[in-house]
Amino acid sequence: MKPTTLKGTRDFLPAEVRRRDYIFDIIRKHFRTFGYQPIETPVMEDLRTLTGKYGEEGDKLLFKVLNNGDFLNKASAADLAAKDSNKVIPQIAKRGLRYDLTVPFARYVVMHQNDLAFPFKRYAIMPVWRADRPQKGRYQEFYQCDADVVGSDSLLYEAELTQLLDAVFTELGLKAVIRLNNRKILAGLAEIAGMADNMMDMTIAIDKLDKIGEDGVVKELKERGADAGAVDVILQFLKTSNLDDVAPLLADSEVGKQGIAELQETFRLIKKHLSPNPSPEERGTKNRIEFDVTLARGLNYYTGAIYEVAVDTDAPGQGNIKMGSIAGGGRYADLTSIFGMKNMPGVGISFGAERIYDVLEELNLFPADASEDLQYLLVCLDDAALEHGFGLVSRLRARGVHADLYPSAAKLNKMMKYADQRGVPKVVIIGSEEVKTGKYSVKTMNSGDQHKIDELNL
Numbered sequence: 001m002k003p004t005t006l007k008g009t010r011d012f013l014p015a016e017v018r019r020r021d022y023i024f025d026i027i028r029k030h031f032r033t034f035g036y037q038p039i040e041t042p043v044m045e046d047l048r049t050l051t052g053k054y055g056e057e058g059d060k061l062l063f064k065v066l067n068n069g070d071f072l073n074k075a076s077a078a079d080l081a082a083k084d085s086n087k088v089i090p091q092i093a094k095r096g097l098r099y100d101l102t103v104p105f106a107r108y109v110v111m112h113q114n115d116l117a118f119p120f121k122r123y124a125i126m127p128v129w130r131a132d133r134p135q136k137g138r139y140q141e142f143y144q145c146d147a148d149v150v151g152s153d154s155l156l157y158e159a160e161l162t163q164l165l166d167a168v169f170t171e172l173g174l175k176a177v178i179r180l181n182n183r184k185i186l187a188g189l190a191e192i193a194g195m196a197d198n199m200m201d202m203t204i205a206i207d208k209l210d211k212i213g214e215d216g217v218v219k220e221l222k223e224r225g226a227d228a229g230a231v232d233v234i235l236q237f238l239k240t241s242n243l244d245d246v247a248p249l250l251a252d253s254e255v256g257k258q259g260i261a262e263l264q265e266t267f268r269l270i271k272k273h274l275s276p277n278p279s280p281e282e283r284g285t286k287n288r289i290e291f292d293v294t295l296a297r298g299l300n301y302y303t304g305a306i307y308e309v310a311v312d313t314d315a316p317g318q319g320n321i322k323m324g325s326i327a328g329g330g331r332y333a334d335l336t337s338i339f340g341m342k343n344m345p346g347v348g349i350s351f352g353a354e355r356i357y358d359v360l361e362e363l364n365l366f367p368a369d370a371s372e373d374l375q376y377l378l379v380c381l382d383d384a385a386l387e388h389g390f391g392l393v394s395r396l397r398a399r400g401v402h403a404d405l406y407p408s409a410a411k412l413n414k415m416m417k418y419a420d421q422r423g424v425p426k427v428v429i430i431g432s433e434e435v436k437t438g439k440y441s442v443k444t445m446n447s448g449d450q451h452k453i454d455e456l457n458l
Contacts, residue, residue: 375424
């Protein structure tokens, strides 16, 4: 059998895992700084928990897990013969791999509501699975890094999450553009376009604008039932560039005006408290933050603010990056109600770790030591030195130094080649003289410099 990985999945070499950990560590640090607490949920959920939460296209991408044993035994022969997958799947699969971290979080909140203090701020860094067509920046197994707060409808959290996005990408050294919109604005558009009953069809089409262009959106809108008048209204809307231009178009829609007011307040908070400021007491944002009327995000559960973050291709050195969104999120008014708990509004964001990794690698933004795991490799020239080296490496480890010992007294060239393959910055060479004097020869690999040093200075 020829070894292979499944479509849309990847193996990671040690250096790649350490670089991923570098990203996770920065994101986790800022999650904790902003007061978010860690939780974990199972890889699998009841399939009923997942279906109907991600829109028409999202449901198609759910990975279903077959029932144990003879999973066809209780399936309807008529449904199997008719090849009706919509009827067969519930009979043969009761579980599914999680599609995101937000819906499982809603289920978690309902089940543990008596153990939580609200507003409850949580973060999670875990893998999710989607049966999507693999391509650059898109995988079937990937990590999401989520921060959500439930139990409050305060717009301060919209501003806070904007600041959190900015803080993470600033420390990663990646210039980003953080785009915001509001689903209530889109609901208002659907209302004045006569598509209030088909809002999801409209948003799904709009959300593809950057992929299929205006002509493609028009074609899809018509296929989804929009008439010529509705298409004209939607196109006029999509050509606006700021909230002041949008407001008159939604003057006859109460929900639309509410969305505009919410977004105006969010931008007011950002401008007043998060705008660049030279004062060390007030940290400003470093990345572009802007309104994007075309931002739709197709997930069913978003009801208010929506976020999408992309690489800022207008920033120096990043103009050739071709990558989709690297973070996103939004507000959901009552996601927990599907599990029997009403009046629990929430808002959250998610970092796409795989895409962030690919961008940092393409732009060469990983620090030189991000892929290093060892500070020292000890190599010994004879058996007596090897035993001495074992004692030395044990003492170094006890001090918290990342150190390893080559397991035999081999030829120096062979051991140095191994050190080079491991990417070790410094090699400690131990021979009879070093054992006798306690002064060790330390070679810096990238420069070739070599000098003597005692144990306490290692």
